[in-house]
Amino acid sequence: xxxxxxxxxxxxxxxxxxxxxxxxxxxxxxxxxxxxxxxxxxxxxxxxxxxxxxxxxxxxxxxxxxxxxxxxxxxxxxxxxxxxxxxxxxxxxxxxxxxxxxxxxxxxxxxxxxxxxxxxxxxxxxxxxxxxxxxxxxxxxxxxxxxxxxxxxxxxxxxxxxxxxxxxxxxxxxxxxxxxxxxxxxxxxxxxxxxxxxxxxxxxxxxxxxxxxxxxxxxxxxxxxxxxxxxxxxxxxxxxxxxxxxxxxxxxxxxxxxxxxxxxxxxxxxxxxxxxxxxxxxxxxxxxxxxxxxxxxxxxxxxxxxxxxxxxxxxxxxxxxxxxxxxxxxxxxxxxxxxxxxxxxxxxxxxxxxxxxxxxxxxxxxxxxxxxxxxxxxxxxxxxxxxxxxxxxxxxxxxxxxxxxxxxxxxxxxxxxxxxxxxxxxxxxxxxxxxxxxxxxxxxxxxxxxxxxxxxxxxxxxxxxxxxxxxxxxxxxxxxxxxxxxxxxxxxxxxxxxxxxxxxxxxxxxxxxxxxxxxxxxxxxxxxxxxxxxxxxxxxxxxxxxxxxxxxxxxxxxxxxxxxxxxxxxxxxxxxxxxxxxxxxxxxxxxxxxxxxxxxxxxxxxxxxxxxxxxxxxxxxxxxxxxxxxxxxxxxxxxxxxxxxxxxxxxxxxxxxxxxxxxxxxxxxxxxxxxxxxxxxxxxxxxxxxxxxxxxxxxxxxxxxxxxxxxxxxxxxxxxxxxxxxxx
Amino acid sequence: xxxxxxxxxxxxxxxxxxxxxxxxxxxxxxxxxxxxxxxxxxxxxxxxxxxxxxxxxxxxxxxxxxxxxxxxxxxxxxxxxxxxxxxxxxxxxxxxxxxxxxxxxxxxxxxxxxxxxxxxxxxxxxxxxxxxxxxxxxxxxxxxxxxxxxxxxxxxxxxxxxxxxxxxxxxxxxxxxxxxxxxxxxxxxxxxxxxxxxxxxxxxxxxxxxxxxxxxxxxxxx
Numbered sequence: 011x012x013x014x015x016x017x018x019x020x021x022x023x024x025x026x027x028x029x030x031x032x033x034x035x036x037x038x039x040x041x042x043x044x045x046x047x048x049x050x051x052x053x054x055x056x057x058x059x060x061x062x063x064x065x066x067x068x069x070x071x072x073x074x075x076x077x078x079x080x081x082x083x084x085x086x087x088x089x090x091x092x093x094x095x096x097x098x099x100x101x102x103x104x105x106x107x108x109x110x111x112x113x114x115x116x117x118x119x120x121x122x123x124x125x126x127x128x129x130x131x132x133x134x135x136x137x138x139x140x141x142x143x144x145x146x147x148x149x150x151x152x153x154x155x156x157x158x159x160x161x162x163x164x165x166x167x168x169x170x171x172x173x174x175x176x177x178x179x180x181x182x183x184x185x186x187x188x189x190x191x192x193x194x195x196x197x198x199x200x201x202x203x204x205x206x207x208x209x210x211x212x213x214x215x216x217x218x219x220x221x222x223x224x225x226x227x228x229x230x231x232x233x234x235x236x237x238x239x240x241x242x243x244x245x246x247x248x249x250x251x252x253x254x255x256x257x258x259x260x261x262x263x264x265x266x267x268x269x270x271x272x273x274x275x276x277x278x279x280x281x282x283x284x285x286x287x288x289x290x291x292x293x294x295x296x297x298x299x300x301x302x303x304x305x306x307x308x309x310x311x312x313x314x315x316x317x318x319x320x321x322x323x324x325x326x327x328x329x330x331x332x333x334x335x336x337x338x339x340x341x342x343x344x345x346x347x348x349x350x351x352x353x354x355x356x357x358x359x360x361x362x363x364x365x366x367x368x369x370x371x372x373x374x375x376x377x378x379x380x381x382x383x384x385x386x387x388x389x390x391x392x393x394x395x396x397x398x399x400x401x402x403x404x405x406x407x408x409x410x411x412x413x414x415x416x417x418x419x420x421x422x423x424x425x426x427x428x429x430x431x432x433x434x435x436x437x438x439x440x441x442x443x444x445x446x447x448x449x450x451x452x453x454x455x456x457x458x459x460x461x462x463x464x465x466x467x468x469x470x471x472x473x474x475x476x477x478x479x480x481x482x483x484x485x486x487x488x489x490x491x492x493x494x495x496x497x498x499x500x501x502x503x504x505x506x507x508x509x510x511x512x513x514x515x516x517x518x519x520x521x522x523x524x525x526x527x528x529x530x531x532x533x534x535x536x537x538x539x540x541x542x543x544x545x546x547x548x549x550x551x552x553x554x555x556x557x558x559x560x561x562x563x564x565x566x567x568x569x570x571x572x573x574x575x576x577x578x579x580x581x582x583x584x585x586x587x588x589x590x591x592x593x594x595x596x597x598x599x600x601x602x603x604x605x606x607x608x609x610x611x612x613x614x615x616x617x618x619x620x621x622x623x624x625x626x627x628x629x630x631x632x633x634x635x636x637x638x639x640x641x642x643x644x645x646x647x648x649x650x651x652x653x654x655x656x657x658x659x660x661x662x663x664x665x666x667x668x669x670x671x672x673x674x675x676x677x678x679x680x681x682x683x684x685x686x687x688x689x690x691x692x693x694x695x696x697x698x699x700x701x702x703x704x705x706x707x708x709x710x711x712x713x714x715x716x717x718x719x720x721x722x723x724x725x726x727x728x729x730x731x732x733x734x735x736x737x738x
Numbered sequence: 739x740x741x742x743x744x745x746x747x748x749x750x751x752x753x754x755x756x757x758x759x760x761x762x763x764x765x766x767x768x769x770x771x772x773x774x775x776x777x778x779x780x781x782x783x784x785x786x787x788x789x790x791x792x793x794x795x796x797x798x799x800x801x802x803x804x805x806x807x808x809x810x811x812x813x814x815x816x817x818x819x820x821x822x823x824x825x826x827x828x829x830x831x832x833x834x835x836x837x838x839x840x841x842x843x844x845x846x847x848x849x850x851x852x853x854x855x856x857x858x859x860x861x862x863x864x865x866x867x868x869x870x871x872x873x874x875x876x877x878x879x880x881x882x883x884x885x886x887x888x889x890x891x892x893x894x895x896x897x898x899x900x901x902x903x904x905x906x907x908x909x910x911x912x913x914x915x916x917x918x919x920x921x922x923x924x925x926x927x928x929x930x931x932x933x934x935x936x937x938x939x940x941x942x943x944x945x946x947x948x949x950x951x952x953x954x955x956x957x958x959x960x
Binding site: 158161162165166167168251252253254256257344345429430431432433434435436437438439441453568569 | 747748749750751753754757758787788790791792793846847848849850876878933935936938939941942943
């Protein structure tokens with residue numbers, strides 16, 4: 011192992027033993043193209059070599075799943091012959107280096123994943139994490155530019171951004187998270203897969219030209235820790251062009267509509283390399299590609315650069331020879347460049363030609379299936395991994411002051427500043443806009459039914475207990491859906507973690523996936539797809555382990571989709587609480603404001619009981635009996651009540667005694683299993699023992715026991731300004 | 739009553755506009771490379787979106803697409819034309835409407851429900867409204883700050899060409915004189931930044947936008 015190539019493979023992120031395995035598979039040393047291709051296909055990003063085994067433990071089957079993991083996006087049956095395709099994906103490292111383009115191309119990539127299965131994208135949600143905006147100018151910069159990038163791409167392409175979440179913790183200071191989720195709709199029988207088929211069929215590349223942007227993105231950026239010199243990695247970040255993608259989208263859907271394609275695949279991480287290898291692998295065929303036919307942005311690109319470029323807005327399709335002329339004509343009508351660049355073969359090899367010259371020849375199986383898969387070596391950390399946050403409020407602060415401090419804190423304040431930069435209306439399907447309900451609600455075409463969608467994950471709680479924290483992410487999504495009357499159909503997840511080669515990160519990852527798996531099974535929500543983002547470690551150590559869950563559910567009657575705001579003076583207010591509801595300050599937002607260390611025990615979740623509680627709330631919303639429903643989450647019951655007041659513009663008078671009987675920390679404590687609901691008193695009595703009567707809607711103030719009496723106008727002001735004021 | 743809704747590369751709201759128009763008549767999508775408006779089309783909608791990626795300047799490239807020559811002929815012979823958001827920008831670029839749209843004072847994209855005051859009911863697209871009527875309609879744009887030089891504004895005022903204003907406190911973009919929508923002198927061509935096509939169904943918002951589409955379907959008073 012003394013050849014020049016051996017130094018090169020390390021630069022490309024391959025270990026010496028992986029290099030030896032490549033030599034063994036090829037029966038010779040790889041050439042430049044082959045080494046580049048292997049380094050990407052065997053990167054963590056494409057090969058999932060540290061996560062594949064643990065991912066296999068997630069439940070992926072359910073009665074409504076019509077396409078599970080492995081395709082560009084998973085899909086669930088949503089009735090009337092329609093399927094909803096959806097997926098969440100990370101673009102963390104590019105966004106940490108160049109937030110606007112990183113976030114924009116994150117949205118572009120997830121959109122392509124959805125229309126690659128033939129679905130028309132109908133909604134985008136995003137899940138973002140940054141360092142503390144109050145003290146970090148860099149975090150404010152990342153936030154502002156990432157939000158602008160998401161808006162730029164989604165708005166321009168005409169897909170509504172309907173929901174999302176943003177949290178700030180110092181653990182994300184060096185390594186922000188930008189996860190984007192997209193949903194699309196398609197007639198189930200028209201779903202298209204990516205497997206290449208038909209020896210002699212033509213491989214057509216269409217969309218943007220190929221340039222040097224994003225070269226090595228998957229291996230250099232996404233599969234290693236960030237560190238010094240990241241600015242120099244900026245050229246590895248792709249540049250997005252939503253106009254090009256809009257044409258690509260319409261063009262792809264027209265091609266599918268006219269039955270002109272055998273299969274379709276988007277070009278994402280590792281570009282032409284992974285798209286062609288995956289298509290060949292799934293179809294158990296070979297593909298010959300001629301890189302000289304690929305339309306280039308720069309004339310003098312090397313074959314290996316063409317193979318690994320991550321230039322955006324490109325798709326690859328397989329077409330029967332007789333249909334090629336029609337395919338090119340449709341592309342021309344949409345002013346989308348299309349070129350036949352290859353052919354399907356029976357060799358089971360990916361062969362790369364530069365004109366006549368063969369410059370790469372690799373067994374597809376070696377690229378896709380023989381990527382080494384590593385066992386994790388999990389071990390719980392001996393000492394705390396994360397420093398305690400900075401204290402900003404005294405333990406003795408009066409309850410009203412505590413309430414306002416929480417309400418105006420960066421994590422709980424209104425996200426209006428962000429979501430007003432997104433078009434949430436295009437498509438005419440948005441039944442519940444941001445901050446109107448716990449989940450976004452999208453009506454289905456030509457139907458009275460609707461979908462509820464939520465995205466959630468709480469890294470701080472997962473940092474304290476990876477298992478219970480991950481369980482809570484699934485529970486939280488299901489609770490959000492219950493509040494709009496939606497029953498879970500399936501979910502997608504994005505696992506954002508640090509370096510899995512370190513035992514304590516491996517511990518976080520394995521425990522979190524165990525929690526996700528148990529919660530998915532218990533709540534009947536199978537995983538239909540997702541994404542893994544590892545090596546999220548900057549100079550300051552690992553991020554909080556952050557599994558993000560995106561869940562889709564169905565609502566039989568869109569007219570009855572729930573809202574979170576109090577709606578009518580005189581309505582009764584109650585807390586619907588599972589018997590196992592045990593709120594505690596451990597891991598809570600208040601604990602963070604008090605500077606508490608990340609330690610202690612999170613409340614355990616009785617998943618069977620929670621499922622029943624969610625079902626009861628969902629049924630009450632669906633029946634129209636409730637006028638508002640809101641899940642108790644960050645900041646506890648007190649914040650949930652304040653949010654109901656703000657959203658409805660109405661006050662409430664609440665008795666705290668029955669709450670404090672349940673727990674001394676019932677006001678600000680957190681833990682799964684409780685909802686604030688309002689409606690006619692008899693509707694709330696229908697919940698029986700699960701309902702704790704709290705009080706009545708009305709008046710200009712939120713009055714909470716003797717200690718809290720704050721004008722709703724003041725609550726609204728603090729909530730509205732908490733984040734926005736940090737950003738001027 | 740048949741509406742023709744233009745589709746440029748980069749249009750986003752053409753389906754929404756066609757759905758909205760279909761609530762008061764029929765609608766058909768028209769392709770940007772067409773050179774003629776079909777004979778059975780009674781009114782044209784130039785929809786929102788990012789035609790040609792907003793490259794060069796918003797609306798500047800779409801204005802030169804083949805269909806726009808036909809739209810100009812249609813408009814000059816009195817045919818009703820409505821430009822929404824990017825469509826408004828295109829009509830200003832085409833010289834069918836006075837003034838121009840500049841970047842919002844915030845320099846950010848803004849999506850928000852706003853209140854509008856109907857100033858003129860003497861146009862093809864506001865005939866079904868009452869003078870002074872309040873409409874709740876959303877805006878969503880980055881480049882929506884209406885501007886025209888003072889003498890032009892005075893002339894527009896004199897000819898009733900200011901059609902819609904943002905209600906007090908609702909101006910989202912810094913538009914001069916709170917102007918949200920304007921008309922040509924003849925009143926058959928109207929452009930506005932708010933999106934009436936997103937305000938046609940109580941399930942997804944308000945229904946106030948429907949009045950604009952209904953206006954064209956109302957017989958012209960003698």
